[in-house]
Amino acid sequence: MPPPTSGLFVDPEFPPCVSSLVRGGGTPLSPLCDRITWLRPQEIFASPHLFPENSTLGLGKQGILGDCWFICACFALHKSNKLLHQVFPPGQYTWKDPEYTGRFTCRFWRFGRWVDVTIDDCLPCLGQKLCFSHCQDQGAFWLPLLEKAYAKLHGSYESLWAGQVVDALVDLTGGLVERWSVEDAEDNVRKKMLCRMLDLKDRCAISCSVLHSKEGSGHLGEFHAFTITDIQHGVTKYGQELILLRVHNPWGRSCWSGAWGKNSDKWSLMDKSDSAKFLNDLKDGEFWVENEEFLQEFNEVTMAFPVDEMDYIQSIWTDCPLLHTQQLHGSWVKGQTAGGSRNNVSFADNPKFWLVVKELSEVYLALMQRPQSEISADCTHRSQLRSVISKSYPLYAIGLHVWKVEKRRFNLQKTILSPVVAGTSSHSYDRQLHLHCELSPGYYLVIPSTFLRDTEGDFLLRVFSSEPIILSEITSHQPIVKTSEDDVKGTWETREVKGQLKKDVNAGGSRNFSSYCLNPTIPFIVSSKTRLVRVTLKQHCQGKHCHAIGFHVYMVPYDSGLSPFVQEPRASCVPHSYSPEVSMVCDLCPGQYIIVPSTYLPNQECDFSVFISTKMERKSIQSQETLGKILKEVSVVKVMN
Known part of the structure; x- marks a missing residue:
């Protein structure tokens, strides 16, 4: 029992x-x-x-x-x-x-x-x-x-039920994974692939896939993945050299009746002692495939980069340890930084990054997109958000391009029209893609993009290199409403609302996270006499450490039963910026609004102040703050000339 x-x-x-x-x-x-x-x-x-x-x-x-x-x-x-x-x-x-x-x-x-x-x-x-x-x-x-x-x-x-081996390998290793198309590759490329597989078979995981059924030597299924558990050299009695790949079917049963299947007559071409070594090692679901037959029957090979004893990822092409790594998060925001592919005149609006290479270096740049509606890791353990589950995670077509520039002051439009140093040949619906290149010392412009403009999403840019590098975001000015001198003249009243973002309480992060709705909300009213409101978010940094901050302004629905978050913001001060304060002038219709300040990542703690400014002669702002101890309001009067 x-x-x-x-x-x-x-x-x-x-x-x-x-x-x-x-x-x-x-x-x-x-x-x-x-x-x-x-x-x-x-x-x-x-x-x-x-x-x-x-x-x-x-x-x-x-x-x-x-x-x-x-x-x-x-x-x-x-x-x-x-x-x-x-x-x-x-x-x-x-x-x-x-x-x-x-x-x-x-x-x-x-x-x-x-x-x-x-x-x-x-x-x-x-x-x-x-x-x-x-x-x-x-x-x-x-x-x-x-x-x-x-x-x-x-x-x-x-x-x-369905997925990609490459995505699971990234989730399990946190490293780089390369996927090769076998059927579309030229003969010299196939030989190079096979050579690397032989060299790395004992150090990294290798998988192969059948994407569509063929009239071949086995019942391999369709959209089915296998594991390559070994690759060995063999020799026949007549001196013919062979390369045999041992493949495991996760179904746990053999599905192969090819030239070197378990019951094939081909094994008689080897000495009995040699053939016994191959056949005795087979486990349930395993079979041997000769390399030429393998290239005919399988469509893709997926290989995880090995990790050395010092926990450094190694290049699968040179075995060189990638000792230096950096990563930055970013977003494509509709109307601001979602510029689309190079087919669009708005391509230059995409997020931009500096990559500084100090010595001749082997470099891998990896771009990962966050699948839409994916649950934030920070919310996985929050029972109140269990209902926020996505059945599927749609992906956008993404691409990555790199240019070398002579100095940091350069003409952006001319640069993006010039040939790239490295770039994806086309935008692809992959969760993660990467570029492999050898870069000489200097400055490089890196631009990640979606294929269609105004496609909103969140991404992670990682760089792995053999020599020291520096990755940083090229910051741009926040968009503001154009105002005349008459608009800004006069006496303005500014109300300051102080608050705190606290871990596991109200530090919900940006809109890319399901915990966004936990962020503080600061209500205010815009009357019929006032449309322009200046909103400033200031974080009280400790030392020089600043979080990436931003805010959104939502109109409160007339139906009190609806959440303001069901609609798009009326104004957005994004992308999030690593600066002590961010500000913008909002042109708002009369009504009730809320300001939602946030850091880019969830659970980042800081004290903050939100300043809401309007002209005193236009009685337009009335605070309705109800967050108790977390927030308190201070009234300040400023004269703006």
């Missing part, structure tokens, strides 16, 4: 019920939900353990969930204990420990930082067996627990 499970932790944010399995249906998983039960590992296996007792049984099997892409990416953890312990922190209490509570924590790299995801160990089963991922050692449970944490991060198991 299994030990009792009452009193153990049950995750209220991702409970063992149908809502954690599906969020809207549309996949083959939905009809099976009524048959799925939730069991803890000690109810499934007599003596459960986290990791396989025999490391050769560490390969994962897929189950009935269509997440082969995630299972294949987990092979990176099977190859590296360092990565495994990063994602599955050691020291957690398991089923044999008296302190065991049924709670586990996993980590994933999301948009620039590692995020903890805590779950219970109730796992979906059909009958008494796991119905989703599991290890070949059926008593090892690290993989189904990691899969559950990843499902929680995405909102449901159903959200994992």
Whole structure:
């Protein structure tokens, strides 16, 4: 009899019920939900353990969930204990420990930082067996627990039904991942790919995919991912040299009947001792493929960059450690910094960055977009925001271009019309893309863009290099309303509202985060006699440390039951700027409004003041502040000439 499970932790944010399995249906998983039960590992296996007792049984099997892409990416953890312990922190209490509570924590790299995801160990089963991922050692449970944490991060198991190996590898490693198209590559490029795969097979995870079915030598499926577990040289009795790739199907069964399939006559061309070495090593779902046949049957290869003993990412092309790295967040904002591709005259409006290279350097520039409606990592553990779950994460077509300039004072329009030093050949619907280049010392202009103008989104720009570099944003002046001298003359009344942004209370971050609605709101009224209002947000910096700040102005809906956040802002002082204060003049229609100050990232604490200025003869602003101790109002009168 299994030990009792009452009193153990049950995750209220991702409970063992149908809502954690599906969020809207549309996949083959939905009809099976009524048959799925939730069991803890000690109810499934007599003596459960986290990791396989025999490391050769560490390969994962897929189950009935269509997440082969995630299972294949987990092979990176099977190859590296360092990565495994990063994602599955050691020291957690398991089923044999008296302190065991049924709670586990996993980590994933999301948009620039590692995020903890805590779950219970109730796992979906059909009958008494796991119905989703599991290890070949059926008593090892690290993989189904990691899969559950990843499902929680995405909102449901159903959200994992389809995806990209490249995205899962980034989430599990926090590094760089390269994807190669096999079928479109020229012969010399294919040879170069195969050479690098041979060199790196023991140091990094390699996956391959079939994107469309072919009339080939096996039933490889369509849109299906596999893992390359080994690459070996072989020689026939007649001296013919071979390169054989060992491929693992996460279905856990062989689907290959090609020239070097398990029961093929081809093995008789080798000495028995040699063929035995190849065949005896095969695990469930594995098969050998000769390199030419591999290039015919598979469409893509995905390779994670290796990490050396010092935790530095290594270039997959030169083996050079990328010792220097920097990253910056940014946004494409409609009407301001969402300039679109180079086909648009507004391309120069896109966010711009300086990259200063000090020595001849191998450089990788990685651009990652935040999928729309994705849950902020800061909100993953907030029960009040559990309902903010996105069924799918649509992506925009993004691109990245780099120019070298002679000095920092340059003609922007002439530069962007000149040839690039490096750039994407086309905008692509990828979550992350990167450029690889060798850059000489000097200044470089870097511009990330979406294909269509006025496409709003959030992005992360990372640079990895072999030599020292400096990455910084090229700041621009905040847009203001044009005013005449008569407009600004006279006596203005300024009301100062002081407040604090506090971690886990009201520091909700920018609109790119679901926690944005937690930010303070400062109400005010615009009368029919006044339209121009100057709003200034000042952060009280400690020393020289400033957060990126900005604000939005919303009109309060006439229907009191509606939230102001359901509509677009009437004025926006963005993108967020690393400066002590930001300001703009707003041309507003009469009505009730709120100002929402924010830092770019959530949970960044600071004291702030919001100054609301209007002419005294136009009685236009009436404070209705109701935030108690967090905010207090000070009245100041200024004379503006």
